[in-house]
């Protein structure tokens with residue numbers, strides 16, 4: 573890929589989300605939708621299917637989903653479901669829904685009944701991350717693998733899984749290299765651009781995603797880096813699936829730099845690799861349950877409260893140091909209990925590093941952006 577094409581391609585996949593999956597479907601591939609950082613993409617890829625992470629449309633009001641789904645499901649889930657009902661993903665062959673939070677667990681049947689896809693699998697992810705839970709999750713992944721073999725009409729061998737694990741680890745290495753270019757002052761890639769890359773990447777087969785990320789790296793490396801201090805606040809955003817540029821535009825429009833995230837489509841999926849293990853499913857289970865630190869999974873560790881906080885959030889402090897963050901925005905969707913429950917401890921932990929924190933709870937919609945903008949701008953004015 574020539575050095576000047578990658579960001580243009582990112583724009584295309586961001587603006588026309590799922591267009592590549594639609595093409596691949598027309599070419600005879602099976603497309604499997606999934607939600608959240610818990611989608612075991614290695615197994616879906618090893619089966620020969622194309623995994624597509626689903627997103628909604630923040631600019632479109634929910635007009636169909638509320639006839640089927642409780643309005644106390646989080647606005648993200650309702651919006652994605654609304655998009656699916658309106659035919660945005662009419663090329664899907666199936667879906668994988670993780671046991672994650674009430675908004676996914678309690679609506680799985682609503683999705684499967686209304687979408688009527690040929691394949692549906694509810695993945696029973698445990699909430700604890702101790703040894704018995706990892707063992708249990710390994711067997712849950714075995715059940716998933718078997719059901720996928722039946723649907724795809726082919727065996728998934730350990731070699732297939734090992735190849736997929738290596739492909740995703742390479743993808744994660746490439747994305748982490750791109751993230752490292754955000755450590756520059758100012759960063760070599762803006763938060764708006766990075767958001768588009770993250771969204772585009774989750775819509776592509778893994779090898780195409782890796783190639784696109786490497787193209788973006790080559791392209792942005794050519795930008796001249798300044799050196800020395802800047803007076804712009806350096807912001808980290810924390811939350812679940814923030815898959816549009818609206819908030820990054822607000823942050824950067826206020827003169828700050830969005831330099832890091834801890835989002836479920838960002839650093840949460842690109843940081844810990846899957847270990848290469850004799851039983852590939854065991855390595856996948858270990859990563860998704862224990863190495864990825866999601867609020868939906870209780871990551872135990874330590875004998876005291878402080879030690880437990882360190883086990884849960886220590887990596888966020890490392891990001892703060894590495895990316896020179898001096899302001900953090902925690903953005904939680906309304907009715908999201910797992911993320912909401914974590915806020916007090918997380919906020920205290922981040923503030924203990926000297927970084928100021930803004931906590932926002934809002935919609936998955938551009939209709940409320942005005943108030944979000946006011947809060948973010950007022951917060952950034954206080955950052956020196």
Ligand code: SF4
Pocket residue numbers: 646647648649672673674675676812813868905907908909910911
């Ligand atoms: S935003 Fe929260 S409630 Fe909604 S799907 Fe994610 S974890 Fe569940």
